[in-house]
Amino acid sequence: MNPSYFITTLGCPKNQADSREMERSLRKRGLIPCDSAEKADYHIINTCSFIEPAREETIQTALEAAEIKTSNPRQKLILSGCFSERYPDEIKKDLPEVDFIFGTGNFDRAGEIIEEQFRLKPETGYGTPSLKDKQQHYAPLKISEGCNRSCTFCSIPQFRGKFRNLEKNKILAEASLLAKEGVKELEIVSQDTVSFGNDPDDLLDLLEEIQQIQGIEWIRLLYLYPDRKTEKILEGIKKRKLPTLVPYFECPIQHASDRILRSMKRAGSASFYSRLFSLARSVSQDLEIRTSFILGFPGETEEDVEKIIEFIQSHRIEKVSLFRFFPEENTAAALLKDMVPEETVLERMNEVRRIYLDLLREIHRERMGKVYKCIVDSIDGSSILARRPQDAPEIDESVILPFREGIGVGDIIPVKITGYNEYDMTGIMEC
Ligand code: SF4
Numbered sequence: 001m002n003p004s005y006f007i008t009t010l011g012c013p014k015n016q017a018d019s020r021e022m023e024r025s026l027r028k029r030g031l032i033p034c035d036s037a038e039k040a041d042y043h044i045i046n047t048c049s050f051i052e053p054a055r056e057e058t059i060q061t062a063l064e065a066a067e068i069k070t071s072n073p074r075q076k077l078i079l080s081g082c083f084s085e086r087y088p089d090e091i092k093k094d095l096p097e098v099d100f101i102f103g104t105g106n107f108d109r110a111g112e113i114i115e116e117q118f119r120l121k122p123e124t125g126y127g128t129p130s131l132k133d134k135q136q137h138y139a140p141l142k143i144s145e146g147c148n149r150s151c152t153f154c155s156i157p158q159f160r161g162k163f164r165n166l167e168k169n170k171i172l173a174e175a176s177l178l179a180k181e182g183v184k185e186l187e188i189v190s191q192d193t194v195s196f197g198n199d200p201d202d203l204l205d206l207l208e209e210i211q212q213i214q215g216i217e218w219i220r221l222l223y224l225y226p227d228r229k230t231e232k233i234l235e236g237i238k239k240r241k242l243p244t245l246v247p248y249f250e251c252p253i254q255h256a257s258d259r260i261l262r263s264m265k266r267a268g269s270a271s272f273y274s275r276l277f278s279l280a281r282s283v284s285q286d287l288e289i290r291t292s293f294i295l296g297f298p299g300e301t302e303e304d305v306e307k308i309i310e311f312i313q314s315h316r317i318e319k320v321s322l323f324r325f326f327p328e329e330n331t332a333a334a335l336l337k338d339m340v341p342e343e344t345v346l347e348r349m350n351e352v353r354r355i356y357l358d359l360l361r362e363i364h365r366e367r368m369g370k371v372y373k374c375i376v377d378s379i380d381g382s383s384i385l386a387r388r389p390q391d392a393p394e395i396d397e398s399v400i401l402p403f404r405e406g407i408g409v410g411d412i413i414p415v416k417i418t419g420y421n422e423y424d425m426t427g428i429m430e431c
Contacts, residue, residue, distance in 0.1 A: 002030045003120060006040035008065070010058055011048030013140035013189045013222065013394075015081060019046045020139070022080065022110040023131060029111030029120070033134070038068055042076050042114060047083035049159060051326045058083045059095075066097035076100065076118060080110070085159040104145075104160055131181055137375065137410030138185035138218075138393045139178050143171050143206065147191040149225065151254070152265045152332035153294060153325060156191055163195055172209055179215035184410055185375060186210065186219050187392065193223045200232040204240055211244040217412060218375065219244045220392060224251045226276055227267040234279045246389035247287035249280040252321075254294050256311035257304035263336070264297060270311060277315050288390040290319035295352065296345030297325045298336035305348050309355050318363055319396055320356045322349050357422065364420035371430045374399055374415040376407060386415055386427070399427045 005026050009019040022044065027033070034040035043065055048054040062079060069075050076099040079091060085103030092101075100117050102110070114120065146161040147154075175186060188207075190196070196203045210219060219242075224230045230251060237245065255261050256270045268276075281287055293308050312320060324345050327334035340348075374386035377398065384407060386399045399415055407413060407429075419426040 002032050003041040004034035004039070005031045005042040005044060006034045006037045008037060008043070008045045008061060010046065010061060011050065011054060011082065013187055014142055014191070015046050015048060017140040017142040017189060018081065018104070018107045020131065021107040021142075022046065025108055025111035026114070027111070027130070029115050031111065031114075031120075037065065038072060040072075040075065042078060042118075043068070044078045044080055044110075047079055047081040049082035049086045050156065051323070051328065055083060062091075062095055062098065066095065069097055078102070078114070080104075080107070082156075082159050086155075130177075135178065135181035135183055137183060137377075138187065139183045140187045140189045140222075141171065141175055141178065141210075142166060142189055143196050143203075144190040144192065148195070149192065149267075150265055150332075152263065152336075153254075153297065153328060155328040155331055158330060160191055163192055165196060168206060168209075171206065172213075175210050175216065176213050179213050182215075182410065184215060184217045184412070185393070186216055187222055188219065189222050191223065192225055193221060194225050194227070194229040194233055200229050200236055203233060204236040204242075207242055207245060208240065211242060217244060218246050218389060220246050220248055220250075222250050222392070224249070225267070226251050226253050226273050231276055231279060234276070234283055237283050247284040248290070248390055248392065249277070249283070249287055250290040250392070251276065251280070252292040253311075254292065255297065255304070256293070256307040257300075260297050260300055260304050263299060264294075264333070270307060273311070274315065277317075286390065288318040289315070290321070290392070290396065291317055292321035292323060293352070294323045294325050295348045296340040296342075298327075298333060298340065299338040300325075300340055300348075302348075305352065308352055312352070312356055313359060316359060316363065317356075318360070318390070320352075322352055322356075324349060360423070361420075364425065367417045367420070367425065369417065371414050371416045372399075373412050374427075376409050376411045376413060379403065379407065379409060384429075386413065388415075397423050397425060399425045401427045401429060404429055 007019050009015055037043045045061055047058040065077050069077055079098050079101045084101040091098055144165050146163045147157045148163040253273050258269045372388040374388050376384055376386050378385045382403050384401045391397050414430040415427040416430040417425050417427045
């Protein structure tokens, strides 16, 4: 019997894409999927190291996995990804239960690497990279790796490296394979999506080719850095026919005070972001915007936070993520003076969240009675969980509607919005 594996994935949709690439490689080398970490011969944790809470979750997960190993001593525990890339020596010293680590660069060779490291001889020969048995109806599709930008709060370039495009034919091959495996919705992901290719037209060309793939019904762009490239992409989207591109603009601006944006070394300004968001709204009238803000950046004042609140309200932003600033190791921001006390940061986050939720209630009221083509994410005995094109999987709102015979996961159905609670909505099938 060939050895089995189980992958635990932490972190962002990019990590999910990496885990999928790893899994294809493991299967190709004959390793077989196991339905539990306890029983697997190889337990791989694809780690995250983005900010302090993410690292704590990685360490906690590794310690729990080490505990699991005590009941399956033959098991090999492997750490891959961002945390492994960033802290190889610390893992060796502080997590002796970990048998092997590899970083962020070789997910497509994970099978060979593990085969070599543990001298595996797959008894029943090699397998196929198909994941048909476990594919969901949506999946992240990575188009590039790394980042050349230098946001002063961000450590990602330290362990994801410089920006590099993935080969177009490999991206399209993976998109086709996903479609064959039943995927209908693709989330285009990378650290810096708008830097794909040599100019913005390359990303638009890629979107046009992806939408030719049979079975792909929705395409969503994620991680659009707020600069001129994004402006050109929005203008290009307006000129081209991209019916599968969902009305969704995800663009993390991180702050709305120009003074803080300069200190973060972010491109643009609040007035440029305003123009960008207005341009995004002109792409399609039912487009919704997701953005994120970092609160508590060194030197931040109440006036700076006011600017965030004004920006959210004046642009009626539908989806807002709030992050607390963490002085990340080896980043320029960690050396800045005027750190904001934790208590003050949490007060500011609560205040911005309160105001955002007031706005979201108004936005929910405007959605009442509207009909959206929703994709079915899950079904249990009594209800269906669906999602509008304006909502990203595992990040944004869902619509809960009564169970209906004959509806399947991945189906796209017309849903009328009938109610809402804090984030999610309720609805009925309209037909
Ligand atoms: S764009 Fe900035 S925040 Fe995003 S990965 Fe690059 S350096 Fe980090």
